[in-house]
Amino acid sequence: MGKVIERQLVSFDWAIKRLLRSKANFVVLEGFLSELLFDDIKILEVLESESNKDDEKDKFNRVDIKVKNSKGEIIIVEVQFDDEFDFFQRILYATSKTICEHLGEGKKYKEVVKVISINILYFNLGEGSDYIYKGGTTFYGLHNNKRLKLNTEQKATFKKEYPDDLFPEYYIIKVNNFDDVAKSPLDEWMYLLKNSAIKSNFKAKGIKEAGKALDVMKMTKEERQRYDRYIDHKRSAWSQYYTATMKGERRGIKKGIKKGQLQLLSNLVKQGLLTKEQAAKQMNMTVKQFEEVLNTNFKNKK
Secondary structure, three states, X not given: OOOOOEEEEOOHHHHHHHHOOOHHHHHHHHHHHHHHHOOOOOEEEEEOOOOOOOOOOOOOOEEEEEEEEOOOOEEEEEEEOOXXXXXXXHHHHHHHHHHHHOOOOOOOHHHOOOEEEEEEEOOOOOOOOOOEEXXXXXXXXXXXXXXXOXXXXXXHHHOOXXXXXXXXXXXXXXXXXXXXXXXXXXXXXXXXXXXXXXXXXXXXXXXXXXXXXXXXXXXXXXXXXXXXXXXXXXXXXXXXXXXXXXXXXXXXXXXXXXXXXXXXXXXXXXXXXXXXXXXXXXOOOOHHHHHHHHHHHHOOOO
16 A cells, blocks of 8 residues: 555635636535535536625635535535634524525525535534534424425425425534544545645545645745735734633633632621721722722622
8 A cells, every 4th residue: 555645735715715616626616515415516606605705804714605506506615713602693694695695586485595504614613522513494293203294296396305305404514523534535525624635545526636726836926925825814813813812811810810809808807707907908908999899899799
């Protein structure tokens, strides 16, 4: 067996923004989507999205691509780096907006497009140790627990079996949860997403084409400069975010310690173990200041 070689590639978020919108590179995105959705995905066209920006400083943490496949379905792929506690609602909003955008005036509800939302996340959304989650809308009877099916006419019209086949599908990919051990073709894509690299023995659909299309060494001088500026900007933004978070945590800890000290001294005063003068001295305050701080922090405490 030959030596396994790892090839460094441009980051996937950059690729979606700059490279994968080209029809010549559809095979790369088709490979990733086919492995994720367990289907043979063929992309017909890239649809314009308000979050597709040309400047590397614009929405560095949000890189979307919206495509239509050969089944007429719309697939949204979004890459997100910054932690957002309401990201679930953002997914719902983006999906709903896409449905509305593609149901033109005068069209019937039966023409509502099927949307597949794929979210590649580099932060920990929710609680869960898996690295890929799938969600959708399924109807079950409250009494018999049986799954609701489409009727004969609906099946013939929509070519589907269940109502959930008509509703949006959601995929959450928690990249940082992947353990770097590629046990399947989909895992090989996970390795690329996490490490911006592929190994020479990878065989997933589209992975070899990705190795060629995303090869850092094949970039022109101008492309490499733009890519380096993008990466530098992203690192700088991450550093600013991390610094702000650490400062906030330190302030919170310091404030919590001070409040705990006040609570302890207040209890000791109430128990007659300390005078107010002694307690105030411990906090480097006057008695009046001590009383005011206690009133501010514990006025609702009994």
